[in-house]
Amino acid sequence: MPTFEPKDPNFESRVRASFARQDIMETIGAKLVSVSPGEVQIELPFRDDLTQQHNFLHAGVVTTIVDTACGYAALSLMPADSAVLTIEYKVNFVSPAAGDRMVAYGRVTKPGRTVTVCTGDVFAVSNGQEKLVAIMLTSMMRVVNTGIQD
Amino acid sequence: MPTFEPKDPNFESRVRASFARQDIMETIGAKLVSVSPGEVQIELPFRDDLTQQHNFLHAGVVTTIVDTACGYAALSLMPADSAVLTIEYKVNFVSPAAGDRMVAYGRVTKPGRTVTVCTGDVFAVSNGQEKLVAIMLTSMMRVVNTGIQD
Amino acid sequence: MPTFEPKDPNFESRVRASFARQDIMETIGAKLVSVSPGEVQIELPFRDDLTQQHNFLHAGVVTTIVDTACGYAALSLMPADSAVLTIEYKVNFVSPAAGDRMVAYGRVTKPGRTVTVCTGDVFAVSNGQEKLVAIMLTSMMRVVNTGIQD
Amino acid sequence: MPTFEPKDPNFESRVRASFARQDIMETIGAKLVSVSPGEVQIELPFRDDLTQQHNFLHAGVVTTIVDTACGYAALSLMPADSAVLTIEYKVNFVSPAAGDRMVAYGRVTKPGRTVTVCTGDVFAVSNGQEKLVAIMLTSMMRVVNTGIQD
Numbered sequence: 001m002p003t004f005e006p007k008d009p010n011f012e013s014r015v016r017a018s019f020a021r022q023d024i025m026e027t028i029g030a031k032l033v034s035v036s037p038g039e040v041q042i043e044l045p046f047r048d049d050l051t052q053q054h055n056f057l058h059a060g061v062v063t064t065i066v067d068t069a070c071g072y073a074a075l076s077l078m079p080a081d082s083a084v085l086t087i088e089y090k091v092n093f094v095s096p097a098a099g100d101r102m103v104a105y106g107r108v109t110k111p112g113r114t115v116t117v118c119t120g121d122v123f124a125v126s127n128g129q130e131k132l133v134a135i136m137l138t139s140m141m142r143v144v145n146t147g148i149q150d
Numbered sequence: 151m152p153t154f155e156p157k158d159p160n161f162e163s164r165v166r167a168s169f170a171r172q173d174i175m176e177t178i179g180a181k182l183v184s185v186s187p188g189e190v191q192i193e194l195p196f197r198d199d200l201t202q203q204h205n206f207l208h209a210g211v212v213t214t215i216v217d218t219a220c221g222y223a224a225l226s227l228m229p230a231d232s233a234v235l236t237i238e239y240k241v242n243f244v245s246p247a248a249g250d251r252m253v254a255y256g257r258v259t260k261p262g263r264t265v266t267v268c269t270g271d272v273f274a275v276s277n278g279q280e281k282l283v284a285i286m287l288t289s290m291m292r293v294v295n296t297g298i299q300d
Numbered sequence: 301m302p303t304f305e306p307k308d309p310n311f312e313s314r315v316r317a318s319f320a321r322q323d324i325m326e327t328i329g330a331k332l333v334s335v336s337p338g339e340v341q342i343e344l345p346f347r348d349d350l351t352q353q354h355n356f357l358h359a360g361v362v363t364t365i366v367d368t369a370c371g372y373a374a375l376s377l378m379p380a381d382s383a384v385l386t387i388e389y390k391v392n393f394v395s396p397a398a399g400d401r402m403v404a405y406g407r408v409t410k411p412g413r414t415v416t417v418c419t420g421d422v423f424a425v426s427n428g429q430e431k432l433v434a435i436m437l438t439s440m441m442r443v444v445n446t447g448i449q450d
Numbered sequence: 451m452p453t454f455e456p457k458d459p460n461f462e463s464r465v466r467a468s469f470a471r472q473d474i475m476e477t478i479g480a481k482l483v484s485v486s487p488g489e490v491q492i493e494l495p496f497r498d499d500l501t502q503q504h505n506f507l508h509a510g511v512v513t514t515i516v517d518t519a520c521g522y523a524a525l526s527l528m529p530a531d532s533a534v535l536t537i538e539y540k541v542n543f544v545s546p547a548a549g550d551r552m553v554a555y556g557r558v559t560k561p562g563r564t565v566t567v568c569t570g571d572v573f574a575v576s577n578g579q580e581k582l583v584a585i586m587l588t589s590m591m592r593v594v595n596t597g598i599q600d
Contacts, residue, residue, distance in 0.1 A: 021203040022201070022202045022208065023199050023200070023201045024199070024200050024202060024210070048173060050173070050174050051173045051174060052174060053168045053172050053300060054299075058172065058174040058214055058218075059214075060210050060213045060217050061174060061210065061214065064208055064210025064214070067208075067210050086243050087242070087243065087387070087415055088240065088241060088388065088417075089240070089241060090240040090390055091239060092237065092560075092567045093237065093238065094560040095560075109582075110544040110545075114441070115387055117542045117544050117585065119585070132560060139387055139388055150203060237537070242417045244409070244410040244412075244417050259394070259432075260394040262394075264564060264591070265591065287390055287437040289392060289537055289538055291564070318503045319503075323498060327499045349473050349477045350477060351472070352472045353469070353472050354599075358514055360474070360510050360517050361514065363514075364510025364513075368502075383504070386509045387543065388540065388542040388543060389541060390541075391540075393536050393537065
């Protein structure tokens with residue numbers, strides 16, 4: 001794991017405040033566990049009303065938490081005037097999203113002035129055992145002076 | 151657009167029944183608009199409780215409906231004993247997910263015995279105007295005799 | 301297909317001159333067939349020395365021509381001072397790359413000031429019949445004043 | 451890194467023999483450095499005839515070596531009767547492919563009966579310094595009894 005120096009010393013409070021404005025997180029019951037420079041962790045307890053037809057969490061729900069984790073991992077390294085947008089992501093699903101809860105990790109692989117590349121993992125946790133559910137590779141964009149804020 | 155011959159004449163009722171078991175669809179308010187061989191359309195009215203920090207629908211929500219549209223487009227061409235799983239997807243986000251409602255189209259590009267490749271589009275609709283929001287390219291897998299059913 | 305207005309009236313000669321500087325194209329024998337605003341076509345005759353272990357063209361060779369097609373499709377819509385870089389791509393392979401020659405099409409789906417999203421297709425042509433081989437979804441970046449030129 | 455037990459004790463000779471049949475590898479000058487269970491390393495010295503218009507190695511060339519590395523990483527864990535095909539890949543390019551040589555690593559993240567998910571990295575090496583150039587996330591498929599062999 002590379003180590004990163006944040007450009008904004010208030011990165012954690014900025015990320016936490018932005019996370020609090022993501023209404024979807026409250027709707028699905030996701031919590032921001034930790035924010036460090038270039039890495040964010042989010043948890044989501046399993047809920048029956050978020051499932052697909054086989055009673056696993058929907059791939060889109062798994063994606064929602066790991067996209068947010070990656071986006072804020074990217075934002076944590078950006079200057080204070082920045083907002084972050086998801087350009088694109090790719091996700092592979094390797095095990096069913098079943099378990100007591102999901103834990104998503106987003107990590108910066110390569111920070112950039114405009115584009116930051118992040119990788120993410122989602123694990124299903126049951127009885128203290130972790131199992132890999134999904135892997136994300138994503139491009140996040142820094143935007144400034146566009147009228148949107150983080 | 152290629153034309154496909156469904157292997158199961160009851161493909162539409164099978165897809166509709168499976169969609170009805172995706173509890174997440176009711177949770178977010180998504181509706182199955184149409185099912186034809188190799189193509190599925192889903193609608194989602196905008197809701198404030200599904201947004202990210204800039205008050206757009208979260209990328210994961212947009213992904214949720216287009217993943218379901220692509221998965222059922224794939225399933226519509228599979229034999230009756232099949233279940234469908236998302237192997238992976240890639241999504242590009244090209245405009246903010248803002249508008250009265252989102253319309254997601256999933257289409258089979260190349261059906262296969264095991265892997266079916268689909269493409270999806272999501273449009274934001276406001277005052278009758280459509281604007282492209284997201285593009286998906288995805289691999290869906292047919293599974294049989296695994297204990298999961300569609 | 302959307303229609304695009306090029307920002308640089310000399311887009312075609314600019315693309316053709318840049319293509320001529322891609323030494324890899326001569327090495328593998330690829331030809332630039334056509335350049336129109338937001339769309340580029342490239343051809344590659346089959347060659348045994350470009351194959352993988354099953355005697356199909358290597359996926360990376362197929363990717364090489366469709367990446368170039370998409371990159372120049374994006375460049376064709378950019379201002380004259382721009383250079384184009386591939387941020388990322390995703391490619392699905394749907395049939396073996398076998399046949400007399402490959403034809404790659406790159407098309408702009410959504411032009412942007414910084415990021416342009418393109419889609420690409422590669423077809424194998426044998427005896428006048430086309431068969432879809434690969435599909436690309438990619439993000440191209442416009443760069444200016446970085447010391448690299450197109 | 452997970453540790454994997456190969457199903458075929460002759461995995462290394464099988465991978466090396468298949469690599470030797472990839473004529474493209476000789477054409478571009480790529481070498482198979484090492485094969486271990488679930489991990490393969492390939493090297494490519496820089497060559498001017500493999501470059502794009504800015505005199506970097508073409509993205510497709512970088513992709514060629516890391517696709518082969520990931521494919522053989524997957525094959526190394528498959529039973530002896532298997533052949534491997536690339537279903538799809540996604541690659542992010544994070545630095546220009548410039549340097550004395552490229553080193554590509556392919557690693558299995560999740561082996562599967564049909565689909566194996568791999569990640570790959572490509573580093574540019576100059577004067578003993580490594581710099582990350584590209585990241586791959588890919589789905590490889592095991593096929594048997596299809597007439598193609600590895």
